[in-house]
Every structure is written in C-alpha cells, then in structure tokens.
Amino acid sequence: MTHAVKTPDSSPKDTKALYGGTSSRRITVRDIAAAKARGEKWPMLTAYDAMTASVFDEAGIPVMLVGDSMGNCHLGYESTVPVTMDEITLLSAAVVRGTKRALIVGDLPFGSYQEGPVQALRSATRLVKEAGVGAVKLEGGERSAHQIELLVQAGIPVMAHIGLTPQSVNAYGGYPVQGRGEEAAAQLLRDAKAVQDAGAFAVVLELVPAELAAEVTRVLHIPTVGIGAGAECDAQVLVWTDMAGMTNGRVPRFVKQYAQLREALGDAAKAFAEDVVGGAYPAEEHSFH
Ligand code: KIV
Numbered sequence: 001m002t003h004a005v006k007t008p009d010s011s012p013k014d015t016k017a018l019y020g021g022t023s024s025r026r027i028t029v030r031d032i033a034a035a036k037a038r039g040e041k042w043p044m045l046t047a048y049d050a051m052t053a054s055v056f057d058e059a060g061i062p063v064m065l066v067g068d069s070m071g072n073c074h075l076g077y078e079s080t081v082p083v084t085m086d087e088i089t090l091l092s093a094a095v096v097r098g099t100k101r102a103l104i105v106g107d108l109p110f111g112s113y114q115e116g117p118v119q120a121l122r123s124a125t126r127l128v129k130e131a132g133v134g135a136v137k138l139e140g141g142e143r144s145a146h147q148i149e150l151l152v153q154a155g156i157p158v159m160a161h162i163g164l165t166p167q168s169v170n171a172y173g174g175y176p177v178q179g180r181g182e183e184a185a186a187q188l189l190r191d192a193k194a195v196q197d198a199g200a201f202a203v204v205l206e207l208v209p210a211e212l213a214a215e216v217t218r219v220l221h222i223p224t225v226g227i228g229a230g231a232e233c234d235a236q237v238l239v240w241t242d243m244a245g246m247t248n249g250r251v252p253r254f255v256k257q258y259a260q261l262r263e264a265l266g267d268a269a270k271a272f273a274e275d276v277v278g279g280a281y282p283a284e285e286h287s288f289h
Pocket of ligand 1: 046065066067068069070107161204227237239
C-alpha cells in the first residue's frame with residue numbers, strides 16, 4: 001500500500017511560499033509583498049560569489065543580498081566603508097549568474113548615494129544594468145528618503161536599512177545597539193515610516209531592541225528584515241560566513257552558527273597537504289597513462 005506523503009510543496013498555501021514553494025521562476029518584489037499579506041516569514045542570506053549563491057539557491061533561499069559586508073567577509077577590509085561600486089557590481093553579477101530563483105539585492109556602497117538622489121540613481125542604474133540585480137539596498141531612514149523616492153520612480157525596487165547602519169561606523173565609533181531610549185525609538189519609527197512612504201519594498205532593521213522591531217513590524221505594511229532585531233520581524237537576514245561558521249574570530253551575539261565550515265575547510269586543506277607531502281596523492285586512480 002502506498003501512503004500519500006504531504007510535503008511542503010503539495011499544499012495550496014505552500015505553492016506560493018517564498019521558502020518551500022513550488023514556483024521556480026525568479027522571485028520579485030510583488031512576491032515579497034504577497035508574503036507579508038499572508039503573514040509568512042522568510043530567510044535572506046548574503047552571497048558574494050556564483051558558487052556559494054548557487055548552493056543557497058538550490059537550498060531555496062528566496063532573497064540574497066550582495067552586501068557591502070563583502071568588505072569584511074570577502075575582500076579583507078576592516079569595515080564596509082572602502083567597498084567600491086566596481087567591487088559590488090562585479091560580485092553582484094557573479095551572484096546573479098549563479099542563481100535561477102532568488103531575488104538578488106545589490107548593496108549601494110558608502111559614497112555611492114550620499115550626495116543625493118541623482119548620484120543614487122546613477123549608482124543603482126549601474127547595478128541593475130551591468131550586474132542584473134532585481135533590487136538595490138541603501139542605508140538611512142529619513143536622511144535617504146529622497147534617494148529612495150527617485151529610484152522607485154525610475155522603476156528600481158529599493159530595500160531600505162535602518163537602525164545600525166554599518167557605513168556610519170566612524171561616526172558611531174563601533175557597532176552599538178540602536179533605538180534605545182524614548183527619543184531614539186521615536187526616531188527609528190519615523191525612519192521606518194519615511195522609507196515606507198518613499199516607496200521601499202522592505203526594510204532591514206539592524207541591531208534594535210526586539211520590542212521596538214516588533215512594533216515597527218506591526219505598524220508597517222512592508223516587510224521588516226531583522227538582523228539582531230528579535231523574532232517578530234517578517235524576515236531574518238544573516239551574513240553567510242557568520243551563519244556557516246566560516247568567519248574568523250568572534251561573531252556577534254545575535255548570530256546562530258549552523259555549521260563549522262572554517263574548521264571543515266582547514267581540515268580538508270591539511271589532509272590534502274599531508275597526502276602530497278607523504279606521497280599518497282595523486283594515487284593510481286587520479287593518474288593518466
Ligand atoms: O552588507 C550586509 O551584509 C548587510 C546586512 C548585514 C543586512 O547590510
């Protein structure tokens with residue numbers, strides 16, 4: 001006797017789900033809006049190269065961010081500040097090429113949009129045309145609303161980013177939790193509404209108290225994407241190297257590590273080296289005659 005096994009793909013609700021759904025076409029910002037209306041939570045990861053992005057795409061991650069965190073995680077800089085448009089464009093194009101389904105969001109790096117809306121439009125247009133991203137992300141609430149408005153008018157979907165904005169690390173003097181205290185919480189709410197009113201399709205909330213993030217999530221009709229912002233956000237994002245245990249040294253307290261890739265890769269490299277030194281590699285089956 002055969003049993004009908006109910007998989008996540010077989011129920012009507014799951015057909016449209018961002019994660020676990022059956023649709024194989026590329027996800028769009030309309031799908032993101034529909035997920036908020038359904039009350040569905042979704043995952044987002046950063047990606048910086050085609051091969052890693054293809055792994056996440058096959059795993060069903062619906063949204064990937066080619067974040068300027070590539071500065072710390074991929075390019076060996078101290079912070080995100082030195083990352084350039086050339087670097088973001090090159091790696092965004094690789095991530096787009098490595099994926100079939102995920103919505104790819106390209107980050108606008110420090111200095112590529114702060115001058116004003118026209119500079120932002122020039123930078124975002126480059127990412128869309130040259131790299132093929134489906135959306136861009138930029139930091140700032142009220143202070144970036146004019147930039148968001150012009151990009152959205154031009155047909156470029158924008159993910160906003162408020163709370164801790166790492167491109168301002170030199171002004172903060174570190175990476176402190178944001179939105180603590182009455183005035184700071186009120187400012188965060190104003191920032192959230194400003195980016196929604198400007199037309200952003202989603203907003204990242206970084207390092208804000210969970211209760212405040214929950215309130216923002218209730219008040220907004222666009223989805224909130226939390227990182228260090230508690231469990232009530234509509235989506236959660238992590239830097240992939242933190243999530244997979246690839247990062248060297250300390251990771252932030254809000255990170256959960258789902259693998260220990262750094263150790264596994266180091267062990268593989270050592271095993272290869274020992275085989276070469278000891279003559280065990282290449283063996284007969286790896287040789288041509
Ligand atoms: O650049 C990045 O990876 C980000 C996420 C932390 C949201 O902005």
